[in-house]
Amino acid sequence: MSEHLHPVLDVRKLVKTYGQGEATVHALRGASLTVERGDYVAIMGSSGSGKSTLMNILGCLDIPTSGRYLLDGVDVSRLSDNQLALVRNRRIGFVFQSFNLIPRTSALANVELPLAYAGLKARERRRRARAALDLVGLAQRAGHEPNQLSGGQQQRVAVARALVTAPALVLADEPTGNLDTQSTADVLSVLDRLNRSGRTIVLITHEPDVAAHTKRLIRLVDGAIVEDVRQRPINDHERAVLR
Amino acid sequence: MNTFETIRFAIRGVSANKLRSALTVLGMMIGVAAVIILVAVGNGSAKSVQSQISALGTTTLTVSSGSGLFGGTDTSSTTKTQDTSLTLDVASALEDPQSAPHVKSVSPVASGSSQNATYAGSSHSISQFVGTFPSYLSAESYSLASGTGFTRQDVNQGRKVAVLGKTVADDLFGSVNAVNKQITVNGNLFTVVGVLKSKDSSGFMDQNDVAIAPITAVQESITGYGALSQIIVEATDENTVTDAQNEVTAILNNKLKVSDPTDEPFSVRTASQLLSTTQSTSDTFTVLLGAVAGISLLVGGIGITNIMLVSVTERTREIGIRKALGAPKRVVLTQFLVEATVLSLLGGLLGVVVGVVGSQFTIVGIRPVLAGYSIFLAVGVSLVIGLFFGSYPASRAASLRPIEALRYE
Numbered sequence: 001m002s003e004h005l006h007p008v009l010d011v012r013k014l015v016k017t018y019g020q021g022e023a024t025v026h027a028l029r030g031a032s033l034t035v036e037r038g039d040y041v042a043i044m045g046s047s048g049s050g051k052s053t054l055m056n057i058l059g060c061l062d063i064p065t066s067g068r069y070l071l072d073g074v075d076v077s078r079l080s081d082n083q084l085a086l087v088r089n090r091r092i093g094f095v096f097q098s099f100n101l102i103p104r105t106s107a108l109a110n111v112e113l114p115l116a117y118a119g120l121k122a123r124e125r126r127r128r129a130r131a132a133l134d135l136v137g138l139a140q141r142a143g144h145e146p147n148q149l150s151g152g153q154q155q156r157v158a159v160a161r162a163l164v165t166a167p168a169l170v171l172a173d174e175p176t177g178n179l180d181t182q183s184t185a186d187v188l189s190v191l192d193r194l195n196r197s198g199r200t201i202v203l204i205t206h207e208p209d210v211a212a213h214t215k216r217l218i219r220l221v222d223g224a225i226v227e228d229v230r231q232r233p234i235n236d237h238e239r240a241v242l243r
Numbered sequence: 244m245n246t247f248e249t250i251r252f253a254i255r256g257v258s259a260n261k262l263r264s265a266l267t268v269l270g271m272m273i274g275v276a277a278v279i280i281l282v283a284v285g286n287g288s289a290k291s292v293q294s295q296i297s298a299l300g301t302t303t304l305t306v307s308s309g310s311g312l313f314g315g316t317d318t319s320s321t322t323k324t325q326d327t328s329l330t331l332d333v334a335s336a337l338e339d340p341q342s343a344p345h346v347k348s349v350s351p352v353a354s355g356s357s358q359n360a361t362y363a364g365s366s367h368s369i370s371q372f373v374g375t376f377p378s379y380l381s382a383e384s385y386s387l388a389s390g391t392g393f394t395r396q397d398v399n400q401g402r403k404v405a406v407l408g409k410t411v412a413d414d415l416f417g418s419v420n421a422v423n424k425q426i427t428v429n430g431n432l433f434t435v436v437g438v439l440k441s442k443d444s445s446g447f448m449d450q451n452d453v454a455i456a457p458i459t460a461v462q463e464s465i466t467g468y469g470a471l472s473q474i475i476v477e478a479t480d481e482n483t484v485t486d487a488q489n490e491v492t493a494i495l496n497n498k499l500k501v502s503d504p505t506d507e508p509f510s511v512r513t514a515s516q517l518l519s520t521t522q523s524t525s526d527t528f529t530v531l532l533g534a535v536a537g538i539s540l541l542v543g544g545i546g547i548t549n550i551m552l553v554s555v556t557e558r559t560r561e562i563g564i565r566k567a568l569g570a571p572k573r574v575v576l577t578q579f580l581v582e583a584t585v586l587s588l589l590g591g592l593l594g595v596v597v598g599v600v601g602s603q604f605t606i607v608g609i610r611p612v613l614a615g616y617s618i619f620l621a622v623g624v625s626l627v628i629g630l631f632f633g634s635y636p637a638s639r640a641a642s643l644r645p646i647e648a649l650r651y652e
Contacts, residue, residue, distance in 0.1 A: 061567055061646040082571050088645075089569020100564045100649070104259045114568045116248055161568070 006073030008169055008200045009035040009058060014067035016053050016223075027053040029223040030067070037168070038234050040195045041202045042211040045220035051204050054220070055173045058202065059094045060084050072168070089117050093162030095172035095203075099154040101146040107133065107157045108142040114165045132160040136190050152183025159190050163199070170194060172203035176210055188213055249574060253581035260554075264586060267550045271590020271625050272597060274543030278536040278621040279598025283611035285529025290612050292525050301481050302347075303382050304488055306337075306474040306495070306511050328470035329509065331458070336498050337476060343490040345483040348378035350475040353458055355429075355465040360415060360454070362426045367414040370452040372428065374461020375475070380406070380439075382477040385455075390422035390437030393457050401459035405433040408453040409441040428454070431464040476511075484513055540621060543590065544628030551583050551629075555636035562640045563648030575641040576634075583633025584626065591625040 016028040027050045035041055045051045056062040057069060060076060069076045071091065079087065088094075101110050111129040120128070133139050136156040146154055155175060162170055172191065176184040184207075192213060195201050203214070211217050215234060219227035257264050308329050334351035337343060358372040373379070377392055393404045405426070412421045412435075421435045433456060442450045462468050478487035491511050501507055555562075562575055595618055602611040640648065 056646050059567070061649070062644060082573075085566065085569050085571040087569075088567060094567055096649075100560075100567070102561055102564060105255070113565070116252075117565075117569045117571070117574065 006070065007034040007036050008039075008072060009033065009202070010068075010070040010073070011054075011058070012068045012070075014054070014057065014069065015065045016050070016057065016062075017065050026223055028057075028064070028067075031220070031223065031225050033218070033225060033228075035200060035202060036234055037200055038195070038198055039200055040213070040215040041218060042214040042216070043202065043204045043218045043220060044206070044211055049220040050223035051220050052173055053223075055171055055202070055204055059092055059171045060088050061094070085117075089114055090165060091167055091169060093165065093167040093170040095155070095158050095162045095170070095175045097174040097177045099146070099151070099158045099178075101154055101157060101161075103146055106143050106145055107138065107149065107160075110146070110157055111161045111164050114161060118165060128164055129160075132164040133157070135163070135193075136160045137186070150183070152179050152186055155179060155183065155187050156190065159187060163194060168200060170199055170201045172201065174204050174206065177206065184210070246577075249577045250581050250585075252578050253585055256554075256558075256578065256582045257585050263550060263554075267546055267586050268590040268593065270546035271543040271587055271629075272594040274536075274540035275591050275594025275621040275625055276597040276601060277539040278533070279595065279613070279617050280601045280606070280611065281532040281536040282529070282617035283598075283602040283613050284606050284609055285525070285532045286614045287609045287611040288525045288528055289522070291609065292522050301514060302478045302484055303514050304476040304478065304484065304491060304511055305514070306476060306491060306509055307472070308470065308509050329474055330471060333495065333498055334471065334474050337474065337491055337494055339494065342494055343487070345479050345487040345490060346476055347479045348376075348382060348477045350376040350379035350382055350477075351458055351471045352379065352473050352475060353462050353466045353469075354472050355461070358428050358454070358465060360411065360426050360428045362415045362424060365415050365417075367411055369408075369411050369428070369454050370449065371454075372461065372465060373453060373455045374458040374466065375455060376458060378477065379455060379475060382475045385442060386440045387437045388440040389420065390435070392437055398457040398459055401463055402457060403431060403433045403460045403464065404436045405454045405456040406437040406439060407435055408439050408451040408455075410449055410451040411454055412438045429465050433460075488513065540624055541628075544587075544625065544632065547583060547587050547590075547625075547629050548632030550586070551579070551633045552636045554582070555579060555640045559640055559643070559648050559651040562643065563645050563651065566643075566645040566648060572641045576637050579637030579640070580630060580633055583629040583637070587625045587629025588622075591622040594625070595622060 011031065011033045013030045013032055014028050015026075015030055018025045018027060029050075031050070031054060043051045043054065053062070057064050060071075063077065071087065076084070076087070101107075102113065108126070108129050111132055112125045115125040115128060130139060130142065133142055136159055138153060138156055138160065141149060141153060141157075146157070149157065155178075159172075159175070162172075170191070175187055175191070179187065188210060191201055191203070201214075203210070205211055212231070215230065215232040215236065217227070217229045217231055218225055306329065329351070331351055334349050337346060337349045339346075353374040355372045355374075356370060358369045360367050360369050376398060377395055380386070380392055387406070388409070390406070392406055393402070397404055405428075407415075407421060415421070415426060416424065421438050424435050425432045426435060427433075433454075439451070439453075439455075476487060476491055478484045488511050492507075495501075495509055495511070496504065496507065499508060565575055566572075598618070598621070599613065602613050604611075643651075
């Protein structure tokens, strides 16, 4: 089982700069990080600390200026455009702060979308999408379009969409940033359950309450990792308590 | 992700914004329908010219004075001492079985235009009052609806009898039988002996607005004994028209003592030559109509390009989401291309329906004739425009990195 020999994420000296000349912005200045299977990591940092940039690179949505990124031991920079699409589809589930559901399309169709790109048959797709919606407690809302759902519901649809392909890695960029307390608790409980079932989760957050849910806390300042604290062991399946 | 799936996504994309899609389809539809209808109208007018040629008869030759009917001969500058005008004497010379074996009949024509005719209080201005020989009727493919024609004897005796065209008879007599009634033309009484059948007059002149009478009577009472308007010569059959034309030319050259064959004081033309100018006019007409229609098709195509550009730009974010969820570039590209194709094909097909239905109506007096090529051309062009102009914005969007597309606002 070769995949157990490699960490899920292995990032080395990641550098990302935007712009050129005097206007150059250094979003990441040599961040290195490994995440093992089953871990639950929170990344914190002030605005502009480079955490979103890091997340986008981890999600294969962006490419680093320099440094290496191994996903399950595979160097992502060597993958072609189509292979990257495959990686995003099969290995990674991405949850955005702004939900990013496709407008004028039902919740069910939104959740089905990654499965459609994976080439599943319609019947199987529908079954799995319904199961995923059921998991986030929105089975009754399958036919609703995004603008008919509350923010919390939209984010849970987005979480269902991220987990429907059963990816080993779930990345969430401030998943609760736009949500009220109740919705935050709903979304976090879904993520907690996902982690208990063995998925690796990395999320960005501003809120200490949310960070307290996780097993490991990383702080970013000015594009570099300044703190890396293990809060609970990886194989701890106890339910975390909200402070 | 199979093709069927992609097409389903595209149709969902098209129906997501119904009004915008409907307007795009409308633009395309108008373009395609315009091409089909206008080409059909041009085609129809060309067909009507052709039917005019066959109505005139393919075996007739028209001899007229002047070197060309449409050539614009400058008669004032040619100081000719001898009389080269067409006379009855010249006409009878053409009826020569020895030197003109391919001539079936000769009909000299002296005609007066806009002659006022009255009968029992009703009056009508006959646009062509033709004085001629009896053979004129068959040469010009007229046939009788009632009564009889006049005879060669009537011509010799100068009897004032006339055969009326349908328009004239209807106007003067209404439902009353015109045969054996007397009408007054230019102060002279003419006895109606027959009424002509209606003749297809798709041309520029109503061929039913005529009266035909013996040439002697017409010269005496209306036109005077001057030169003839023209001489209608009928060849024995369609294959001898050219022979007859040569024979007639030879006799006339001899009779009128023409020394320079390149500068004849008369012209002998076949029916098709007479109408060649009309034909080329109608060809120009068709080309013009086609050009106008082509422009409207182009405008429709630009509409599609515009909509595709707006649609892709507006949905760049959506493209980012799709790519983040693992859509390969090819799938995104195909989706937008199919959207463009669905729009233009739908517009094209509706345009064909409107065009075909619209071509069933008579437009400005012309009965349109559908041209099959215009349908394929219009639909083909609309499809190519949709694909070509849809592919540019789509490939631009599909090539973006997911995060760039997602950040797009």
